[in-house]
Amino acid sequence: MEKRVTFGKWTIGILFAVPQLILIFTFFYWPAGQAVYWSLTLQQPWGGGNIWVGLDNFRSILANADYWNSITASLIFAGISTGLAMFIALVLAALTDRQLAGSWLYRVVLIWPYGIAAPALAMAFRFILAPEAGFMAFANHFWPGFWDPGLNGADAMASVIIAFSWKYVGYNFIFFLAAFQAIPRSLIEAAAMDGSGVIRRFWDIQFPLITPTIFFLLVINITESFQDSFGIVDIMTAGGPANATNLMVYKIYSDGFKGLDYSGAAAQSIILMLLIIALTIVQFRFIERRVHYR
Amino acid sequence: MASITIRGVKKNYAKTQVVHGVDLDFASGEFVVILGPSGCGKSTLLRMIAGLEEISDGTIAIDGAVVNKLEPRERGCAMVFQNYALYPHMSVAQNIGYSLKVAGVPAAERTQRIRAVARVLELEHLLDRKPMALSGGQRQRVAMGRAMIREPKVFLFDEPLSNLDAKLRVQMRSEIRKLHRRLSATSVFVTHDQVEAMTLADRLVVMNGGRVEQVGTPADVYSRPASRFVATFVGAPAMNMLEGEVVLDGLSLLGGSRKLNVSRTGLAVGSKVAVGIRPEAVRMVAPGTPGALAATVDLIEELGAGRVIYVDLDGASFSAVTSETVHPEPGSTVGLQFAESDLHFFSSETGARLDVFKASVPAPAPATL
């Protein structure tokens, strides 16, 4: 889409874009370029000079079991938390869309978790899921050793997944509800006149019509699970136990800032970047029917 | 008050040309209506006068000064837009006064001028309202006020009435006319509605396909359409058009199925022509009346004051407006009659009007078949 009417003096026009251009150059493109450069060199932290090493950094991290462990953990985390957050949100939104008495309450309240900072909710869940205090202690009381995220990797992973999903159910809910409400009432009524029941209508009418939203959320949730998980992991498990929750971003952070392995961290950044680029491209390939970014 | 001179004006978009060399002269204080179907280039022409659209070729001069390179604000034109284009976040007073604010007119003078304009347009009680809270007619008046306050040399109207309902449109039409009489600024009004065009114009410009088809008074354009396009475009219901060929003793119509005996047309035998007859000029007579054209009634449209009768003439559709108390039944046969002087001739190839019967002006005898 283009404007028919524009202003003539484009030399002035371009000035309006300059602030953003400076920002993205300084804080996006330069660092991204830097990351590429570092990933191909061996860099001493804070000066010292770089030695060109080609793809050695990539080779060494790809040969590292810890890194593969981190990728596996990230994928498990992304898969389960996205599935959980989207499924619950879809059910709740579909039911809220039935607009029974009191549905406004859900519309208002279910969004709240999304406003909460990841570290804050991680703190809350760290307490709620603590093995020695909170509520899981109750379960441990009956089955000793049933739950201990401090020692058991699976329990730790479950904890961060629960915390993340709790936040993103609200986010997904907003989008699903909007998508359901965008379906013309007359379509549902026509289907009802055609004799199809509630479940049938959901699968035949509503579900196909909200697939673009499902797809959009799928990509966003996965991308966010790579990014927004940092605060949750840092507060709840610090990557442990035994690297069970050492997700990709967390590993980049700990390798780069704690291990001061800039080149390794840069190489990992590049790989994560490629993953996110791939996801974004997939998203826009599918959504381009609806959106024309020209 | 200002005259407008348009010379060889063209407009090209990337590849397509939408205005093909237009020459027009609008006299000072004249109310000119540019009429044409959508996409004929009339709005583009208006917007080129306004300065909203670049002129690809040719010149436009206002009061003798070429304005091609001037910004809209420097041309002394004001414009009333189709969708009114009122600033939704500003009150009526702010909308009307915005151009003065931009020009740096002091607040006190501004208020005074806004009041004066509002008084003329009877908007005084609405000055603090937002456009959202106005009716269609009121918005229209605000849009007019915004144009008036600048005391422009030229008023430009881009289909300003097309968003109003029928009743309001008639009312606004007469208000615009009255306003023009009062301000007597040169006005250019673009529309696709021929009734609007006929009632408003001092002079009518009919455009089609990026070209000017005819310039003249409304009565002129109606009674002597310069081309087949103008003939069918102006007038409702549209003029009937029958394809024919000039033969020795008259006209052969509809591929030879009918023959029309007319006086010598002065056209070469064998010329292909289109013959036009206005539905208003058709007389309904009893079937079998000598010299009447027999046709089958298809459909009758009741207008209240009269009725439109659509008949079938060997497969060609033909209409007649009648106020007489004739009540033909659909399916029945009727006779059609018309005067030779009511026939319009157009070249089948170029569509241009052909001047005929030069020797034998008013031929009162009914054309016979």
Place this chain on the structure above:
Amino acid sequence: MVERTPILNFFTHLILFVGFVFCVAPFVIVAVAASHNLKDVNDVPMSLLPGSDFWVNIKTAWTTTDLGPNLLNSFIMAFGVAAGKVIVSALTAFSIVYFRYPGRMLIFWLIFITLMLPLEVRIVPTYAVVANVLDPYQTIMDLTGLSWLIQKISGVQVQLSLGLLNSYSGLILPLVATATGTFLYRQFFLTVPDELTEAARMDGAGALRFFVDILLPLSRNNMAALGTIMFLWAWNQYLWPLLITTDQSHAMAVTELKQLIPNVGGAPEWHIAMAGTLIVMLPPLIVVVLMQRWFVRGLIATEK
């Protein structure tokens, strides 16, 4: 809805209610835990009836983590980022929608691609840039020989250096650029009728005048929506402030929360931790509740 079957309605209510409980429970548990004393909070199971130490715990959490100044810092940062994004993206969108110039599409794509470069993946080099924001320009001058030229001509050795660690600018500026916001405005600007622009031009307004007098007032809803989302987003930033602010005076509320995690071996002071959590949770929660309309509208618009 079409059907009104009691059984269906019952299950709808039931499931929604369960969802509601799961959504609200963590807030309730945090609030209740924040009101217990050390013994009660560690009871198994913890009592869900509020204790009496709420204000004491809040006060303790407030002082131990210096929450007063930290909350202020968080506000400054969140407000700065939100305002910056609202302004910068409006300017950019205006430029790419209302002007035709060579390279316009390039700018559009340059901004678009930043969507694929989240802070988390360029965190280390971005940190290095903030340590000296002029380093990119110094490097460019060095590589192009410009520094050498300047030194030859003027005898001055170019040494550009401006460190932004532990400063508000360092916290805020790298987060201000926004593709989402730019596209949001762009979508909105494209829906502004062309006639309005033409009317403004006929009224004598130039580009800047039109932007300030017409476009910005019309964008109010947009700005509120974008501002709300971005305020929350910035408030909830964790990794970036964690890196950039090493001194206490610039610390954020969210990052300081970590201090409240009970130490292994220390007293499990969950009541204090939850009091702190509650305080940090509250501002964004209030924003969500008050600005819900804008928040939801803004979020939905980002899908477009």
